[in-house]
Amino acid sequence: MTDMTASPAEAPRRNGSLLTADDRTRRRNAAERRFRVYGMIAVGLAVLALVFLLTSIIRNGAGAFMQTYITLEVALPEDKLDKSGTRDIEELKKATTFTYSPLIKDALEAKIAEEGIEIEGLSKEGDLISKEAAAQLRNFVLANPEVIGTTREFEFLASGRIDGYYKGRVTMATAELDGNISPEQLMLADALKEAGALETRFNWAFITAPDASENRPEASGLGVAILGSFYMMLIVLVLALPIGVAASIYLEEFAPKNRFTDLIEVNISNLAAVPSIVFGILGLAIFINFAGLPQSAPIVGGLVLTLMTLPTIIIATRASLKAVPPSIREAALGVGASKMQTVFHHVLPLAAPGILTGTIIGLAQALGETAPLLLIGMVAFVREYPAAPPEGFFDPASALPVQVYNWTTRSDPAFVERASGAIIVLLVFLLIMNTLAIILRRRFERRW
Amino acid sequence: MTAVPLLWLILIVLALAAVGYVAGRSRAMASAGGNSRALHSLPGYYGYNVALTVLTPAFGLLALWLLIQPVWIDMRVSALLPDSAIADSSTRDLVMSDVRRVAEGLQILGAEGAPDVVDTSFLEGLRDRLGNVGVALGSEIDAAVYRAALSYQDMTRVGTGLMWAAVLLAAVGGFALSYMVTNKDFRARNTVERGILIVLIGAASIAILTTLGIVLSMLFETRNFFADYPWQEFFFGTNWAPDFRGNSELAILPLLWGTLYISLVALIVAVPIGLFAAIYLSEYASNRVRAVAKPAIEILAGIPTIVYGLFALITIGPMLRDYFALPLGLGESSSSVATAGLVMGIMLIPFVSSLSDDIINSVPQSLRDGSYGLGATQSETIRQVVMPAALPGIVGAILLAASRAIGETMIVVLGAGAAAAQFNRGLGELVNPFEAMTTVTVKIVSQLTGDTDFASPETLVAFALGLTLFVITLGLNVLALWIVRRYREQYE
Incomplete structure (x- = not known):
């Protein structure tokens, strides 16, 4: 403050007791308190931002884990589904989803009649049920041709708007303005719920099902994305850990101080700070355009993320190698071990917990990385699960964070809920990984 | 894909290495008459030696071959394609990608897909059959393309065969050589x-x-980009208006302005x-x-x-719009400089605080x-003693944070919008944070x-942008590290 810069000559002489504060002391103490309050505000703001961020995401995304289903008795008449009567699969395939959707509509109408539900001005009651339902029914019939001619009970997804109604996203008022749903349809849904034909419960399909198209958010899930992310993490682990550890061992234990090792050091510290999108450009130019690897494949994503994770792992590994006291090395060398034996038999095992922790944290970073994956084509719409490794590494797949981005670009507001739900899944994975890292550190860390 | 047979080759080499380990070890033991103290090294090392000499040349050769073979075959097949096979609207690269796809499809179809005698009806049928096995083609298959695909397939087959032979030879050669030199005095x-x-x-x-x-x-x-588009325009032009039909204006200044403004916020x-x-x-x-x-x-x-x-997109953006931008009449977009800047600021808090923490802690206690x-x-004490002493380090930390902000992607993709700043609309709009x-x-x-064509300047400009970004962030990082390092040495 300015009063401190005043020359000592001008400072008032203290006349009173030390125990009574004069003006200047009070000012200085007030400044001290203000400064302390600024600090508290800053910490408070940071913590508040975290809390706000998390609650906003959880509030928006919790709904994605619940889903509304409608149970209906569907008749599967032979004259519509299998005109030839042969149950030949090729013949059955000729009946498209357009043949199946009236069946579902009929079943719904029958249910309405059975329950005696009457609603003024109700139209298009078929919109209650997801467009996915016809495909679901068709796939079931194709897999079990013997059910044709019988009547069976099916559980269908309710359409996104109905689902949103039970999660508070859609209300009677908004339905009035919405071209895709009417208040009458919502009343019908309520009546069905009363009758026990409609229920909202935990949604496993959100975690296991593949993505679905633009106009059926209720059917979309994270299955392919989780699998794709898992494949990439596998590749990153298999490549980045050995390479990172080998590089660190060289730099920490063997490297002479010369131009070459300086160059490596500078490169590693710079790579750690290169924007992630630049790694995406690298992946596109080198792995896809030059090496000809397929787009959207986990192998390319894994390679790019490996290069991004390497600096993290190297920095962590070097720190834990450095933490092993020289006395260990000297003792090993003293009993006749070679330098290489010292490192591999003594230093490395002692540094292993630190290396593992660093690796897990690096993997967690890689798991959340989005930008480079956009450039290598992982945004593509993928409905098929990739095959088992190793061929699966070359199949198109999505990734968790990219799926989030993908959903935010779609217009239906139900996808916002899905995107936030996917974030929750992602954060849960990150939480598990980081907790694991902390436990490992607590359990195995040694202080010398 | 040829992934599966390749996996077999790798497994065979690995198996050979494992056998090599056992063989090398026992030969060394035998040469020492079963007494491991007569050996120069521990017996395991003789085994590792053989295993390594099997693995290194074999895998090195394999990697090299896999890199070179596709390029080489592409060149050969491309030379086979007559100019007439390339339509005006197409390029040699596009036709070559068709050739590769047809060859891949033929591979899946197997022997029945590739008769030697070719007539038009066969070619017409081929496209459907390829479609059935999951290889979709944009146009009918030209006879020249089909022939090129056949020779592509042939060359790939021969190449792969040669690769197997060469890699196995290298593995066996390495085995034999290292096995021969193994005796008790071998180091x-x-x-x-x-x-x-x-x-x-x-x-x-x-x-x-x-x-x-x-x-x-x-x-x-x-370089390809600047061959199509003048660099003066790129660096000093003032308008960003890409148009995939041509005649784009691709100047970096409007983008750079947005980047720097958001980073500043x-x-x-x-x-x-x-x-x-x-x-x-x-x-x-x-x-x-x-x-x-x-x-x-730290979380x-x-x-x-x-x-x-996502936080910027669904929470902060609408909030800033409803409570600030609309009442103040400053804009109606939920994605804005303020949205992206605010959220990015939150992201950078831990970065700045942990770096500053390190720096403040490294100021010696004696000064305090x-x-x-x-x-x-x-x-x-903090304001007049610790801060001045820590200032260079804190400046370094801020520079590092700035480099983070400039390179950040997802927050701005979702929070900042897609319209480039327009210099001709006046200063008011340029500095409006909403x-x-x-x-x-x-x-x-x-x-x-999306679908990109790597010959158009509209796509290639991304590489020029990337390079600019790389240079800027690299410059900031080097400067920051230099400052931090200089400062650290002061007290050590």
Whole structure:
């Protein structure tokens, strides 16, 4: 403050007791308190931002884990589904989803009649049920041709708007303005719920099902994305850990101080700070355009993320190698071990917990990385699960964070809920990984 | 894909190496008459020596072959294609990608797909049959393309056969050679350790290779871009208006303005909060507060940027629009400079605070004690003694944060908007924080995702943007590290 810069000559002489504060002391103490309050505000703001961020995401995304289903008795008449009567699969395939959707509509109408539900001005009651339902029914019939001619009970997804109604996203008022749903349809849904034909419960399909198209958010899930992310993490682990550890061992234990090792050091510290999108450009130019690897494949994503994770792992590994006291090395060398034996038999095992922790944290970073994956084509719409490794590494797949981005670009507001739900899944994975890292550190860390 | 047979080759070589280990070890033991003390090295090293001499040349050759073969075959087949096979609207590269797809399809169809005698009806049927096995083609298959695909397939088959032979030969050769030299006086440990050291050096060099790959790939494509588009326009033009039909205006200044403006807002948010948080936590906070607040701030650092992006898109953006932009009449877009800047600022708080924390803690305690001894209060000590001493380090930290902000992608993709700043609309719109504004990174993403044609300047501009971004962030990082390092040495 300015009063401190005043020359000592001008400072008032203290006349009173030390125990009574004069003006200047009070000012200085007030400044001290203000400064302390600024600090508290800053910490408070940071913590508040975290809390706000998390609650906003959880509030928006919790709904994605619940889903509304409608149970209906569907008749599967032979004259519509299998005109030839042969149950030949090729013949059955000729009946498209357009043949199946009236069946579902009929079943719904029958249910309405059975329950005696009457609603003024109700139209298009078929919109209650997801467009996915016809495909679901068709796939079931194709897999079990013997059910044709019988009547069976099916559980269908309710359409996104109905689902949103039970999660508070859609209300009677908004339905009035919405071209895709009417208040009458919502009343019908309520009546069905009363009758026990409609229920909202935990949604496993959100975690296991593949993505679905633009106009059926209720059917979309994270299955392919989780699998794709898992494949990439596998590749990153298999490549980045050995390479990172080998590089660190060289730099920490063997490297002479010369131009070459300086160059490596500078490169590693710079790579750690290169924007992630630049790694995406690298992946596109080198792995896809030059090496000809397929787009959207986990192998390319894994390679790019490996290069991004390497600096993290190297920095962590070097720190834990450095933490092993020289006395260990000297003792090993003293009993006749070679330098290489010292490192591999003594230093490395002692540094292993630190290396593992660093690796897990690096993997967690890689798991959340989005930008480079956009450039290598992982945004593509993928409905098929990739095959088992190793061929699966070359199949198109999505990734968790990219799926989030993908959903935010779609217009239906139900996808916002899905995107936030996917974030929750992602954060849960990150939480598990980081907790694991902390436990490992607590359990195995040694202080010398 | 040829992944499965390739896997077999790798497994065979690995098996050979395993056999080599056992063979080498037992030969060494035999030459020492079963007495391992007569050996130069521990018996295992003789085994590792054989195994390594099997693996290294075989896998080296394999990797080299896999890199070179596709390029070489492409060149040969491309030379076979007559100019007449390339339609006016197409390019040789596009036709070559058709050739590769047909060849891939024929591979799946197997022998029945490829008769020697070819007539038009066969070609017409072929497209459908390829479609059935999942190889979709954009146009009818030309006879020349079909022939090229056949020779492509042939060459690939021969090439793969040769590769198997060469790799196996290398493996067996390595085996034989190292097995022959194995005897009790052979300095196996030294040889193996030298080999391991080379592997370690190789792993460490990957960092250099990555940088080289980044720089070269972007330099190469940027050169292509500047061949089509004048560099003066790129660096000094004032309008960004890409148009995939041609006649685009691709100037970097509007994008750079957006990038710098958003980064500035982010720093205005992050630097005071981060700095004060660091000061409070390191100088004032009780242990209890620190135990809660410090991890909480660190959690912010562990949250992926896509989460911040979504937060900007669905929470902060609408909030700023409804409570600030609309009432003030400053704009009606929920994605804006303020949205992206604010959220990015939150992201940078832990970055600034943990770096500042390190720097503040490295100011020697003696300076503080001296100040207290003169009667200064704690805050006076911090402001007039600790801060000046830590200033270079803090400047370095801010520069690092700025480089982070400039390179950040997901937050701006979701929070800042897609429209480039327009210089001709006047200063008011340029500095309005509630105006949507795009950045360099957003445009890299938008120019490179989706169907891209790597010959058009609209796509290639992304590489020039990327290179500019790389140079800027690299410059900031080097400067920051230089400042931080210089400062650290001062007190050590």
